[in-house]
Amino acid sequence: MSTFTSEPGARLADRYRLEDRVNAASGWAAWKAIDETLARAVTVLTFASDFPRVPEVITAARAASRLTDSRLAQVFDVEDGGGDRAYIVMEWAAGDSLDDMLGAGPLDPAQGLTLITEASKALAGAHAAGLSHLCLTPRSLRWTPGGGVKLVGLGIDAALADVTADDPALADTRGLGKLLYATLTGHWAGPENTSLPPAPMAEGLPRSPRQVRAGVPAAIDAVACEALFQRPRRDRPPLTTPALLARALDEITPGPARPGPAPVDGFAAGQRLAGREPADTFSWAPGGAAGGGRRHGAPPPGRRAVTTGAAVVIAIVVVLAVIGVGGWVLSHHGSGGGAGRAHGHSPSASAAAGVLTPVGANASDDAGEAGFAIDHSMTTYWHSSYYLDSPFFGHLKTGIGLVLDMGRQVKLSQVQVLFGSIPGANVQIKMSNSPVPPTPAAAAALPTVARATDVGGAYKFTIKGSATGRDVVIWFTKLPPLSGTANHYQVNVYNVAVRGTG
DSSP, X not given: XXXXXXXXXXXXXXXXXXXXXXXXXXXXXXXXXXXXXXTEEEEEEEEBTTOTXXXXXXXXXXXXXXXXXXXXXXXXXXXXXXXXXXXXXXXXXXXXXXXXXXXXSOOOHHHHXXXXXXXXXXXXXXXXXXXXXXXXXXXXXXXXXXXXXXXOOTTHHHHHHTOOOSSHHHHHHHHHHHHHHHXXXXXXXXXXXXXXXXXXXXXXXEOOHHHHSTTOOHHHHHHHHHHHHOOOOTTSOOOOSHHXXXXXXXXXXOSSSSOOOOOOTTOOTTOOBTTXXXXXXXXXXXXXOOOOOOXXXXXSOOOOOOOHHHHHHHHHXXXXXXXXSOTTOOOTTOOTTSTTOOOSSOGGGGXXXXXXXXXXXXXXXXXXXXXXXXXXXXXXXXXXXXXXXXXXXGGSOSOEEEEEEEEEEEEEEEEEEEEOSSOOEEEEEEEESOSSOOOHHHHHHSOEEEEEEEXXXXXXXXXXXXXXXXXXXXXXXXXXXXXXXXXXXXXXXXXXXXXXXX
């Protein structure tokens, strides 16, 4: 079967110009198109003249158009022209699908928790309005360049495939459980055809996430099993609706409102498990056709579960503070894994210096909050925007800076930075007298008092000579790879400790 608008360049309603067919099945096709009136990309769904379910798809689209939750792909226009004259115009939801993100392996457990919590809340609102999805797969969930969750295909995918359910809420809850299972394991625990390998089985059922992948927190594993297998915990109602699942996920969401990475799999900040790096990450057409690319934007969610390893690190920090060693500074001899090893000269180089406390922080590329870099917490972090194609900021700029306002003139002797565990950052330490992040041209004029290349983990910059100023500039000229992605680059800074006099 073919549609009457089967060629690129065709125009609908003298407004929507079809550009690329991004997905198709027997009787329908999905296109990336341009809304020439509003000059924006859209997704257009067209039908063959003998496609039997056009009325059902049109009805589902009209129902979905009434919802305004930004986490749900919006329906803009519906035309029921009869037969092959019908079409639907929807939001072109750019970004990476969960299918894309899992191409590099499972996500950080807490990242998966964040994604599925938001998806559950979005579907809970849809069910409250009488709508359901029923066809959830890794292609249904996207992470947008603006830094948000987007669910695509609400109601429409089910109408296209003629899928129904006796209990739609339970079906979508199990679908969300499969998505959570996929984020934790990289496997698909359902009969649907996806790009993921099938879940390992035991006695006719998928093995639990913790049986498939080491380091999955028990609380997340328990909720995933509840949703997927309908195994309620003692004294708790079964998770039979997206709203109940969202509530259960919220109860195990750790940390503050915008937390950052703490260790997973039981290894401390800055360490790497030999041979494996934990993932730091993450347009719709029916069936999940890929949308446009992105140059830079807010990164996938940075929420992490605070595991036993993190608790140990935090405890060490408290002890060091009590005995006056200062801040979170790690031993020069560091713990295993290499990336957590601090670098620099012997402690005598800064014996006369004390710990200096910044009064504020700012950043020229503040996709995250710069203050998290100086909050002395192992569970929060500052991050840059992420960039595609090149560690040199996608060739869009030559550097970015994280600026620490010391509140007064200081003489700097040492700066220790706890970066993300993946090496690759080129860093210069500079002194300034302005808390405003410099432009690349202004940064080039500032004196460089220490530098390092391809760093990661804990790194100690020892300052030689006299370096005075009110503000410490940590200037990046190259970004490390963003774990769990292909051709994405981003820098994370968990904490900064400054020593000197003043």
